[in-house]
Each structure stands twice: as C-alpha cells, then as structure tokens.
Amino acid sequence: MTAVLSLRDYTLDYLTGSRPLRVLQDISLDIAPGEVLGLVGESGSGKSTLAWAIMRHLPKNARELSGTIRLGETDLRSLPPRALTRIRGRRIGMVFQDPSTALNPTLTVGRQVTETLVNSRGLTRRAAWELALELLGHVELRDPEALMRRYPHEISGGEKQRILIATAFGCRPELIVFDEPTTALDVITGARILDLFARLRAETGVAALYISHDLALVSRVADRVAVMKKGRLVEEAPAASIFARPAHDETRKLVAAVPRPENRLVHDRPGDRVLLAAEAVSVRYARPRLFRPPPPPATHAVGFDIKAGEILGIVGESGSGKSSIARALTGLAEFSGGIRFDGRPIASARDMDGAYRRAVQIVFQHPDGSLNPRQTVGEILSRPLKLFGTGATDLNAEIGRLLEQVRLPAAYATRWPHQLSGGEKQRVAIARAFAAKPSLVICDEITAPLDVSVQASIIELLLALRAETGAAYLFITHDINLIRQIAHRIAVMRRGELVDLLPIDAVDADHVHPYTRDLMAASPTPVG
Amino acid sequence: MSASWLLRRLALILYTVFIVSVLVFGITQALPADAAVTLLGENATAEALNAIRERLGLGDPIWWQYLRWVGHAATGDFGLSMRTGQPVGPEMLTALGRSLLLAVAAILVMLVIAVPLGMVAAVRQGKLADMATGLISYLGVSFPEFVTATLLAMLLADTLQWLPATGYVSPLEDFGGAVRHLALPVLTASLILVAHVARMVRSETLDVLHSDYIRAARLKGLPERTVLVRHALRNALLPVVTIVALDVGYLLGGIIVIEEIFAIPGIGRQLMVAVTARDLPSIQAGALIMSATYAVANTLADVAYAVLDKRIRYD
Amino acid sequence: MSSVTRRLFLAGTAAGLGALPAFSLSGAAPAFAQSAARRGGVLRISVDQAASVIHPLRTRVNPEYLVAELLYSGLTRLAAGMKVEPDLAESWSPDQTLTEWTFVLRPGLTFHDGSPCTAADVVATFTAILDPKTASPGRTNVGPIKEVTAKDERTVLFRLTSPYADLPVALAYTNARIVPAKVIETDLDSLSRSAVGTGPFKLVSFEPDRKIVVERNPAYYDPARPYLDRVEVLVYPDRTAEASALISGDIDLMLGTAPGEYQRLEKASGVKALRLPSGQFLNVNMGCDQKPFSDPRVRKALALAIDREAMVGFVAGGYGTPGNDTPISPAYRFYREQPLRKADLAQAKKLLAEAGYPNGVDLTMIASDKPGTRTELAVAIREMAKPAGFRIQVQTMPHATYLDQVWKKGNFYVGFYNMQATADAVFSLLYTSDAAWNETRWNNKDFDALVAEARAKTDETERATLYAKAQQLMHDEVPSVIPVFFDLLAARRDYVEGYDLHPRGSVFRLDFVSLAAAAPKRG
C-alpha cells in the first residue's frame, strides 16, 4: 500500500545574510493511510518548516536543495501554483496553532466554513451550509446555526479550533497537518480537542502529521513518533515504545525532561512558620469610569499562606487570576484585602517597604521581556545589589558569584541580553531575584516559554538555590505535571477564585473540587 | 457601539473644544496688536481708542473676557470682525462650507487614486508597480503644499492655460466654473494625501496579506483571486477610514496654504487674513471652528469604523 | 502697449486752479463724456486685496477707495491730470482771503434710499469726518476747516483756520464722501455693512474677500452715466493669477499689477496694458529726533549710498522714475527739476565717520509685508548701503503689526504712499511739523513756513518758488530717503472703453467706463 505522504532525502536552506542556513537535512519519512505520525522536537529543530514544505508554503528565502515530497502519486514539488491550489484543502488540510488568527476577523464563521467546503468539495452554497451545520454539530458545538452567523471574535478559542478541525475533516482530505493545535488553548480545552481529534480520526481514518513540542502529548495521539533535532530526523519509533526505549540521545533527553508527577523532586517538608499570608485578596484592574460599567475583579477574595521554605504551586487556566496574585503580592496591582508578611500587615503597595521588597522577589514569564535590552547583565545584576546593600564591597565579584550561582560564566557580566539564549536569560533573571537574598521568590510561569530540556534544568537550578538559601517559592504555572513534581501544596484557581488548596498528596483524592479533578485529568501523563 | 460610548465621544469633543478655546483665546490675547488699534486703524485718537476699549470690555479681567466670549460663542455669536465689521460667525461658517467642499472633493479624488495605487503596490510588492508607487509617495509627501501649488499653477494655469489659477465660484452659481476653479486646489490638496494614504494602504494591505488568516485561506486551497478580493482587500480597506480621518487634520492645515495661494475664501484663507490683520474675533472663531471640525471628523471616522468593522466593540 | 502720457498732466493741472476765483459747471464739459459710449453690460474689475472696509469715511486702501467711489460722491472730484471738477457741488467760490468758501449743490440730489441729499447732509458729513471719534483718515486731509455750515438747502459754507487755495482739491479727498445726516445721527457704523450714498452705483452684495457687486443707480445726478449696468469687484490676492485671469478674459479690467506681470500683459492679445508715471513712492523714514538719525549727516550718508537708477530696476522693475528724496515726482505740478543724487560711497563713508560712526552703524530696518516692494526696497538698500558702513538688518512683519507698532513710531522703516492731489497735500500729510502722519519728526520750522506760505498764495510763480525751496530743503536734509517713484501699471481688455489710469492712484472714474460691442455678454 502506498504511503499517503512520502518524503525522500529532503534538504532545505534558508538564505540569511551572509551564508545559507541548513534547516532541513535529508529528511525521509512516510505516513501510511490512516496513520498518525507525531513529529516532536525543540523549537528551532525544523519541524514547522517541514510542515510548510509539505504544504508548499515556504518563505521567499527558502532554497530546496534536494529530495522529493509526494502526496500519494503526486509530486508536490513539481506542481505549479494553480495545481497546488487544487491540492490544498481537497487532498491535504492543515490545522494551525492559533485558531484566533486563522479565521478572517471580518467574515462570519459560517461564510468561511461554507466557502471552504464549496471550494474543496464542489458543493452548492446551500449544500455546503447544510453540511457545515452537520459538521459543527458533530464536533459538539452547541447551536451551530447561531454560531455560523457569528464573527470569529464573538466565539471562544476552543470553539474556533473545533470549527477549524471540523472544516479540515469535512473536506475529506487524504492528509491533515496539525501544527501544535492545542498549544494556544487552555489545558482542559486542549484535552477536549485531543479527544475530538482521536474520535474524528477513528471515524474518518484520515492520515495525519501531528507536530508538537510535547513528547508526552504526541505519544498519546500518534501511532508513530519522529524526533527532530537541528533539521534532522534522529529517531522514528512506535509511540508505545518511544518512552520505554528511547534510542537517540535527543529522544532520551526529551523523555527525561518530561515531568512526571510520580517522580517527586522535592522531598523535604517546609517549616511551620508562616512567611506570608494573603487574606481575602481581590484585584480589580480597570477603575470605574464615567459612562462605563465597572469590570469584574481579576481575583476575588483569595486567601492562602506560604510557610518559610515552602513551595506553593498555583495552577489554573489562563485568565483564572493566578498572575494577578503575583501582581498583588509585589505591589504591581492594586488590591483590596490584606497581606501579612512575617506577621506585619500590608494593606497596599505603599506599605511595601525596602525590607519587604528585598524579601519578596519575582521572576517573570518571558525572559526576553524581563531583562532591559539596553543594560548589560552586569548592570542588571548590580541594581538589586546596590539597592538592597547586601554589604558586598566588590560589586564585580558579587556579580560573578551570582552568575556562577545560576551556572553561568562570570564573563557573562559584560554581555547584552540579546546575546543570550532564552534559558540563559531566565537564569540571569533568577540571579537578579536571588541577589536580594529573598525569603520568598514568586515564579510566574517561568518555564512556560522554554523547551522541555531547558525547563528541566531551570527547575533543577531553582531547587538547588532553594537548598542553598532556604527561600520559599510561590510557583505559578499551568503545567500540572511539573508542579506535582515540586510543590508542597497546590492552590487551584478558577475564574478569579481559589477553588482548592491541597497538600500535594491529596490532589488525587476524592474530595477535591470537580474542577481540580478535570484539571488533573486533562494533563497528559506520558504513556509507558 | 453603545450609547455610553457615543456619550463619551461627545464629551471628548466638548473637552477638545474647551481646550482649544482656552488655547486660542490665550494666544490671541498675547498677540502683539491692540484690538482697539486694529479696529480703528491708523487714525484712531486716544479718546476714540478708550471709547472702543470700553465698548469691547477690554479692561475687564482676562477670565471674565474669556467667559463672555465663550458664552457668546456658544450661542453662535462670535462678535464682529475688526476688519470688516461683519458678524464673524456667519462669515466663518460660509467660509467653512467652501473649505469643506474643497476638502471633501480632495478626499474623494485622493481615495480614487490612492487606494488602488496602494493595493496594487502591496499585491505586487517589490515589482515595478510597487517601486513606482513608492517613488510617487516619496515625492508626494516631500513637496509642501505651497510648492506643489505654485508649480502646478505655473504649469497648468499660467503656461498651459488649462485651468484658472485662482478664485472661487460657488457650485450653486455656476457648476462648471466651480469645477474648473476647484480643480487646481483639489489636485494640490489631494497630492500630498495620495502619497500618504497610498503608503498607508500599501502597508495595511501588506499586513493583511501577511496575516495568518490569509495564509490559512491560501492553505485551505482558495483561489488567489478569492483570497485577494474577499479576504485581503476588504480588510485592508477598513483602516483607510482611520487614516483618512487622521489626514483631515493634515488637510485642514494644508488648506490654509492652498486657499491662500488659490484665493479661495474658505476658512483657511479667512484665518490667514485674520492673522495678518490681527482680527482677533475672526482668529478665535476660525481656529475654534476648524478644530471642532477636526474633532467631529475624527469622531465620525471612529463611528464609521465601528460600523464597518465588526471586531471593534466600543463600550 | 503702454501709454506714457507724462506730458499730459505736467501741463494739465494748471487749468483747475487757474480758473480760481470761481468755478462753475457751465464751463466744465467732462473730457471723457463720449457720446458714442454704449450703455449696458457687466464689468468685472479685479483688485489685489480685500476691500474690507466700505465705510466711506474710513476707507484706507485702493480697493476700498474704488468701492467707495462707486457708491458715494464727494463735493468735488479729481478729473484727469489732477484737475478738480464738480461732483455733488455744481459751483464754488472763495472769499478774498481764501478762508471762506461757498459750495453750491446740484439741484434734486437723492441718496440711494430715495431721500434727498441737502446741505445739511454735507454739514453732518464734514462734522463727522472732523470728529476724532469717527477715526476717519480724512480728518487731517480735507483742509484746515474750522467750521461747516449750511446757508440754505443747497449752499454750504466752509470757514477755514488759515487761507487755503487748494480746498476744492482737498475736498476731493478719498474719504470726503457725503453720507446721509440721519445715518450719522443714528448709526454711523452701519455703513460698514450697508451703503447709502449718492454715487453712480448701488450696492448689491458685499463679500469683502471675494466679490463686491454694484448696479447702476438710476437716480444718479447725471442721467447719461453710468454706462455700465453692473460692476463686479473681484479679489485676486495673487498678482500672477490676477494677470492670468485678465489674459483669459475672466476679468475685464485690473486696478493695478506688478512689473513682472506687466511684461506678460503687454504681450497678451486682446489686452491693453496701461502705464502711467505717478508720484506713488516708497520712502525710508528715519526718526530725526533720535540717534543716529538726529544727525543729518547720517541721513545724507544713507541717501548717498543708494544708486537710484538701479533701484528703479530692482524695486519697480524698471517701471518708475528715480527719486530725489522729496515726495514731489515729475508728475506733480510744482515739481522742480534738479540733478539726481548720485551714489557716492566715499562721501557717504566720510559723512558717517564725521557723524561719529567711523566703524559703521548697526540698524534694523522694518518693512511691512504689504506691498512686497517694501521688502525688496529694504533688501536692496541693505546691500547698497553695506559698503558705506551701514549694517542693516531687515525685519518684515504683517501689515497690521506694522501699523500698530512701527508706523509713525519707528525710527527706521519703509513707507509707501499714493500720489497726492497737490504738493501741499503730500507735504502736510507727511513732512510738516503738524503733518497728519509726521513719521520722521523732522520738525523743520523753515520747511513748515515755506509750505504754509505757499498754501495761502494764489500766484502760480510765487507758489512754484516756495515749493522749489521746500523741495531743496528736503533734498538737503533728507528726513526720508525717497529713491523711487512708481509708474502705475494696469491692464484692461480691448473692449473696455473710457478707462485710463489716474496718477493719484486712488481715483478710478468707472462711471465713465463703457463696454464696446465686442465685450462678452454676462448675466
């Protein structure tokens, strides 16, 4: 039986500035009818470029050096643009990472769906409309009739992705390329999309290329998994065996980096002294204005405490208010309610004096944004040292020590942020936090933008620093598996409210909030 | 778009008019010319000057003069022109009408030229059409109105004698004559706008063409024509409303020069005359009316944008 | 083709004053009353700036004078060659001392609103003009009037403070227009918005910056005139555009034009370019009461630095006459010929050094922006005077600011004046100690005496001698540098008949103008 998709020795360069950059090197792969091939790799490994190459949508500076791409019997590389247009949608579909940008904001959903169906299935408008209604109903969307008349901004991201997936399947192509279709969605929504994918795939038997950075996730949806590194396919194996018997180093690294809840990294118990207590903290961003109703609060009466040396995880979907807690605790957002720190009451940002600011540090999500691009690493680190007067006489030596503490060479002090990698930037941000010798460090989604392997090393670093300094962590994340590895307790937030605050070993218990259970269930644990 | 949003916009217009009124009143108070002297001319005697000062209330405290002026202005009474003795309000509104005629004509001409130009340039990015548009844009935005106006007048009116160089004919009196007389000023006014708007339309269209949903539309297998016409051009056109609104301010400024050169007794020229003659009531009324026009035009553009673009929700 | 008719008025003015003791209508058959003049038609005349003021007692610039002349009449008016001719007055006579003048009005005069125009209106008008509160520029230019009284319905008596031979000429002044007494009593300012006159035309519409329309007054005292049905005064602020409009036939007649445009108009077909030497001049006024100009040597040094022939080229585009630092041009009746002052930089330098400025002197010369020739004169003088040690900085300003801040007050600025009807008018307007606009504060007693004496004389030779002395005195003392007289330049379409330039620059006589059969028909 011929493969639906077949690549042979495909090599591609990007022309950049001075010399060409090899992006794909001798790629060969096959997808059999009805098969799902998972493609994993860290960012920059070339997996998305491969998808674009298959879709024949390469940037202008791409140069294909060799190899073939066949869809069934068709040689895609040799097709003229007009013929490609006829292939796309009809024989090969694609689902994108971010559903919100894949729909034209000024056309109704129905129009865009029917337009695609008319085009790829040769239906009449009326028939396409009927089919669209049926497809949308089939992907568990309520009231498809009304949905079709809405504009993309009027429906949620999950609904959009469902619509896009329904459309892609509805075109009955031979192959669908999925480019991280759940990454932009919330955990629970993403999990449901995955379920939907599995169901539709079983129903239609369409072949798929499923691209993701998440090995755990891919191993659950794919039949086979291919691992990419620096433009090469380094390993291909059945999904069932890849975790159990990773062959290549890269795969092993990926497997090792996948957080597993059962693999606890923290074994001590925190002390009993309450370091910080939040009492009914509410954050409301927009102030009431003339002619305008006040917006709902971002967090509503949230209360919890952190003990000295404790790691408290806060989990929840985006928009659940977890970051607002961090902003309230650091005085970045105005809040009502109260905070007690070391027994001292803090009613507003004005009460946060030098001592508090020194003791409570924060590390932000985006390493690119958290370092001032116009300051060198040394300058960045010198500020807290100067500000909090740790008594160090030799500033440069102290900066060197801080850098070494976060496993960076002391020579990095003279570098500019843009000369560092994402992981390195995050280390500098961590060093900046620890320069103040804090007793509480708030980590706001600090691992989210990083590749899994880098993520693991950052976690390792944080735990080492905790061991050194005894600092407590308020660890905000949406990665359930990760937090279950390190937190002593987990706070679950939903729509601004704290729904659960559980010791780590109680999260799987029966008495937890239903939402907590959903959240835990939606986190894919690796197979095998 | 909710009622409260409209209310807020109205409040903003009022605030704008308030700030502008303070600004204009302040500046005119500081103008180095004695209102009484301006009014009476060179033959005024001291006693005549005093009499007129008393009549105009020039001896009152500044804030009181301001309040009196604003109070009268609110009822449409901007006082009498110091130059002509005519009521300023009606004079300026008549002038505004002529300016609006010129401005609207210029905007229409501009849209007809600039929008296709910008879109073609974007679709054929990097090609000859794009480069030609780029060149036109650079030239257009780099010639100040007074240069364009004088050069165009030199060429079309004086050398070729195709069009009358100056003057204003009301379209109600003589439509053909009005068109002929407006041709040069409209051309001048639209030129700099064409350059600017074509650039913006090109950039907006490129934005849209590079957007994910256009990519998605292409990858869905939609024919290129459908992608361009149904998905790209439509969306690229929307921001043009805002661009045009922003350019109204530019146009109003340019109109001062254009009206001055082509002797169109519109609000720009009235203002220019008023400024040189130190005709304070005319300056105040003209500046206020012009600025209010701009504020209203901007609001209208926002409303139009909100009506056209389903994404924007004003609440 | 230009029409240089200098000789005409060098000879001309004699008649008007020659007939002195009495002047009656019977002797004055208007020179321009062509029997062949066609009646009817619409004349479009262009002006280069707005006629903002139509109040006849307050007009200040030529376009305004034009409109006032169309709508109103005076007692007398200036005919070609500065001759005075009857307007509302049909005759006049002085007493022996020249201090009491009697004017008799034509019978049956009416204002535009149909009410009769009588001696009472004349009295009220002149009382208003002489009242400082009216702020009329005519106040100081209509002669040394002490009192005006009405003897009967048609007879007006002027009593003067001093003998004055030129009174009939002075009464033709641009602001001496008769307005109804009842308007003066009720609301004189209303004349800024409406017009009630006795002039040949009635006001139809008034849009100061664009267009003023007047139509024939059927009740005008001369049933033959005006010939035109309608006159449209159109504002063309741009000289080039104005000339283009005439060439293209959009307008029929222009009030004036610039040298650059004149050349073009001369060549254009269907257009007759008009040119007339005049006493219109630019002067550089120096405050004679303040340093450095209080020293006549400094003033003379500046005068010696200027190449006047070249200045005629630079400023008047060649269409003018070099000036000799007196306001009396060859176009005036009492002009006295004397050698033109030649540029002499060495002498200028020497005088400057003698005056105490061996290293030169720094000055700021102010020129208003209207007309543009003021700035050109300033720039040219700056360059010419540079080698003599004058370091002049030119500062331009809007005309309104200039009037407010500099005019009559400044120490060094450029002035611009029309030709006046008589030598006395221009001297007593600008240069005597009691001059209305004593810009230079020269305050020369000898000069004052000469002018006063000439005023009270009727003997032509005596007056000529006195005025010659006065001119010599100005030439020697240089209260203001007058380097150039302008020719009046204008143009008309071929079919416009009965129009010629008037040297006064502010007299237009459109009631004598008619349109030939070739003229385009206009609504």
Next chain:
Amino acid sequence: MTDLLRRLMRTPQGAIGLILLAVLAAACLFGPWLAPHDPEKMDFLGRFRPLGAQNWFGADQFGRDVLSRLLVGARSTLPMALAATLLGTVAGAVVGTASAYLGGRWDEAIMRTIDAVMAVPGLLLALLLVSTLGNGAGNAMIAIAVTFAPGMARVTRAVALTVRGQDYVKSATVRGESASWIIFREMLPNVMAPVVIEATIRVSFAVMLFATLSFLGLGAQPPASEWGLMVAEARQYVHQAPWILIAPSLAIALTAIAFNLLGDGLRDAMNPRDER
C-alpha cells in the same frame, strides 16, 4: 552604531537618504565656501539671468546667484528644522514617557488634553504662535517645536506604554526603584529607538513647515536665503524666471525626501524582519 550604519546602507532608502543628507550636510557646513558667488551680492545687469555658465541655477530679481543662495540657505533651513524637531521630540518624549509612567487618571488627563491640542491643525498652531512671538526664524523654530511636541508625546507614550508593560520595568518597580530611575534609566533608553525613527521622518515635516511659515512671511526674514522664503519671493517672477521658483522648491523637496528615506531606512535597519 557602525553596525546600524552598515545595515542602513544596505537598505536602498537608507543609502539614498544618507547620500542626500551628506550633500545637505556639506551645504550646511561648507555652503559659504562652496558658493560660487556672494549670495547677497546684487547685480543690476544680471537680473533674471537664465541658467548658464555664469550662474548655474540662474539669477534672481536682484541678480543674485540662485545656486549660491541655495547653498548658503541650507544653513538657515536645515539646522532650524533639526533643532525644532529635536526640541519638540525631547519635550514630547518627556511628557509622553511621564504620562505612560504615571498612568491612570493622570495619563488620561494628559493624553486627552494632548488630543485636544492636536485638534488644532499643526500649521494653524504654528501660525498663531509665530504671530504671537513675532516673525523670525527663531520664533518659527519654537513654534514648530511646540506644534510637534503633542504628536511626539503621543508616539512616545504609545511606545512607553508597551515598555512600561515589559517585565524589566515591573521588575524595577518591584525592586522599589525610584520614579526617575525607572523613567530615565529603564524606560527612556528603550523608548528612544522608535522615537528617533519617528523624529527623523518628522524632520522632513519640519523642513516643510518651516519653509511654509517662511513662505507665508512668518519665518526667516529677507534677505535670508531660506528656501521657503526664496519660493515666496520668486512667485511673482514666475513668468520672467521660473528657475528662481523651481530651484528652491526642489531643494525643499529633496531635503524632505532625504529625511523620509532615512527614516524609512532606519525603520528597516532597526527591524530587519519587517519586510516593509
């Protein structure tokens, strides 16, 4: 810096803009020495002399050499426009950054007021200001600066708001840094780049606005050979000598083009990924 220059030269706009600016800069610096004649020297016989060996760009109504006037006039045009832009940009940048930093009601009040001021067309505002301050190049410069400031404040604020939302600024706030440190050390350096690009493009507007003011008689004073003034003075001689009108007109346009090109070039050089 040299890196930026190299990248700038690689964009066609940047390269042409830089070359044009180099020519203009040369005219500003060495104009009086490069000028073949004394720009103020009048020549009675040479009035309206057409283009030729004696006067390359012809002579004007006073017989002055147009080319020399242009070369010397660069000094009274360019530095003024630059200074006005600089002044306006600095004022606008400080207000805009402060407004973004203050946030809340203050920001709202400042920005609404700035919007209101911007409702007065720029030329009108400049016109009124110059009328008040008095004619002259210096006053025109101040007026243009004032006219530019609100726009620059708006641009700066938009950039500053993004910068303010950046985590490094939050980080500084959390550290308890002072307002002035945050505004001047954390925010301003990052706000500058887009502001510089905007300012560069605005120089061309300043050149045009300055010329326009001079054209209207409110800017540079005669006999200065400011280009706008030259156009104004030449207008009445357009039939005798069109070159004295065309030459300064082109000089103004060329300068504006140069700064427009440089601004676009800078934008491309600073954001290499943006294909526009």
